Amino acid sequence: MSFVLHPVLINLATSSVPPEAESVSLGPLILIAVLLALVTIHLTSRIAGEVSIRIGFPSVLGELIGGVLVGSSLLSLLVFQEGTAGADLVEMAASSRLMEWIASTSGLGPETMAAVFANQSQIIDVLSELGVIILLFEIGLESDLGELLRVGPQAASVALIGVILPFVLGTLGLIYFFSIPVIAAVFAGAALTATSIGITARVLAEMQKLSSAEGQVIIGAAVLDDILGIVILAVVAGLAKTGEVQMTDISIIIVSAVAFLVGAIVLGRLLSPYTVGLIERLRSRGNPLIPALIATFMLAYVAQVIQLEAILGAFAAGLILGETELRGEIEEQNRPISDFLTPIFFVCVGAKTNLAVLNPAIPSNRDGLIIAAFLIVVAILGKLVAGLGVFGKPGINRYAIGVGMIPRGEVGLVFAGVGAATGVLSDSLDVSIIVMVIVTTFIAPLWLRQSFATPVPELEIDAETELTSLQDLQATVTHEEATEASRSSSGSVNVSEPEGSQS
Known part of the structure; x- marks a missing residue:
């Protein structure tokens, strides 16, 4: 993003x-x-x-x-x-x-x-950006840092599969099936790797699934996906401008991302006892929320300065403050601010959607819509398969995790915008990316809710089967007990007879 x-x-x-x-x-x-x-x-x-x-x-x-x-x-x-x-x-x-x-x-x-x-x-654009910063701060507050660290390997697996698979399938498919030039195909393939953490996180929070194992894997994977997205965007933008990949820039971005997240969390946990003590001694109005927002905006600023995402800084601040005893009070005070700013972001995402690209009556849209159908299939399948990458978590809803990674939202539009600005994307390919973003963004919230729903019919069948199995087991046990009792009875008779004859 x-x-x-x-x-x-x-x-x-x-x-x-x-x-x-x-x-x-x-x-x-x-x-x-x-x-x-x-x-x-x-x-x-x-x-x-x-x-x-x-x-x-x-x-x-x-x-x-x-x-x-x-x-x-x-x-x-x-x-x-x-x-x-x-x-x-x-x-x-x-x-x-x-x-x-x-x-x-x-x-x-x-x-x-x-x-x-x-x-x-x-x-309004800046207020929209503040809205998503506050949203990610809120998500960080509600997340469990310990659980995020525990699901870290699973989240990394989901993120990597969800980036590599759509990118490879999309790029190769565009080159071989649609004869798209290599650099343009790489750019479109890169747009398939993105995940809109804001949309998914909001739906998870509404369903109260944010702290679930699935929710934590999705959030962790989306954060990693965001970092990988920055790296990929830097690579393809450089490739589009110069035809070369600058490995130095890529290395700097990766090292900066890791150092920032680890450093912010470690330093924050070390300093939080002193910070909490200081905040508790303050008597002015607005505590503890204002000091918390100061820390959030500072981390967001640092992340932006080192060419990362402001939302990563906000998320890190939420994780740190979520480990303190002030968490509940900060959440309560932050709710009205979030209720005011966050809707600006989502309404603006919808307002910027250009429905004209969906009109097949416009000749320039037709090729784009055909390519878009291919990109939509790859975009959805790639993330669903990524959900299967969760290992070591029996009983976890891998299907829901895959669905949670589907929405591209404003992130995909950024890729399309950069591609159009560099002149790499043709009109039809630009339209296809925008259509893919529209479809994945609008189907994901409803699909995510459905993926977490309990399938009642299956449950009834399972209960009936289980009852039948228990009845069969009980009948078997009763039969075996009767057989054993019969054998014991006949065995005692056989033993007593020799004793009688002996005497």
Whole structure:
């Protein structure tokens, strides 16, 4: 998962400010645009999430579908910036219903509204990224570090199989079946390796399966998958630009990831008693959550600086604080913040989904849809087989683990975006990756819930079979006891007769 935080939210260069904007303060307009976007997002998440829960589906599925509804594919209430070209920006701003309403009430021209739109889009993007950071911090808090370490080998096995198998099958299949150029096929194959930890973790938390053995294997594998995804993205991006693989960069990323996770957890466990003692002596409002969030954001910052993922730092912070006695209090205080920020992430993922790529009436989509069907099969089978890689855990639900690794979400879109930016991917291949991401993202929440469901019919058959077996066993034991008693009786008669004759 690759999130690049925008270094400057209000990024209007003097030369790009339209003449009419020089006499207009953009700050209030940007604030209005952001507030309207947040109202739209949270109304959507509340309504769609509630409907989804009431019909027996995970709320995250409702948030994703609600995002599609208010996004550029349908209602165009939430439209996000793509690219920086002035003309394109004006056109995108004009396509947003929110920007259209603000323009009609303020009387400002299209260039000024494009500037407002660009900043609103970036601010919502950053809030979305904060949402997934808070989500992973929450997941870390609810995870058991000891259990994660115990399932570490199984998680590593699932992650490796789930990366290697889809990558190899996807790359070779595209080359031999569809005659895709090697570098483009490698890029598309790399997109198949990703796993969206945010979507799976949210569903597991809703089902209260996060602390189960399956949940811990999935989370551990998804974290490792995320690290491997960064490595693969660095490799294929370098391959696309220079045609060469920079082993030095790969080595640095791997060493940095291992050193960061191990160092953060070890150092955090050593310092946590002193930190907890200090926090307990504080009397100001907001304890212990604010100090916990400070630690979370610092670790997220360090992870981002060393070219890892901010969410890895947040997850590590949650794991560390989850081992302290403040865990319950932090979870309770963090819940409202998570409830506010996390839906922004999921609604935005849905809003950025372009349903136009699914339209077979568009000639340029047809080849992409055929390739997409192949990629979807490989994407699903590769992760299902990865679930079988769990060893030494009798009775564990390997099927659910495989399903939990299926959603690609925003991670797959990052691969598609980087590939399109480098010019490696053709239009049809770019469409196929996006379709694969859409399908795996939307089927996974419902499928994951089903995979954890107890198959009642099988249970009834098993119970009936077990009862029959017990009755047969009881009859056998009774028969053997009767036979043994008969033998003992006849044996005692035979023994007494010789004694009588002897006397």
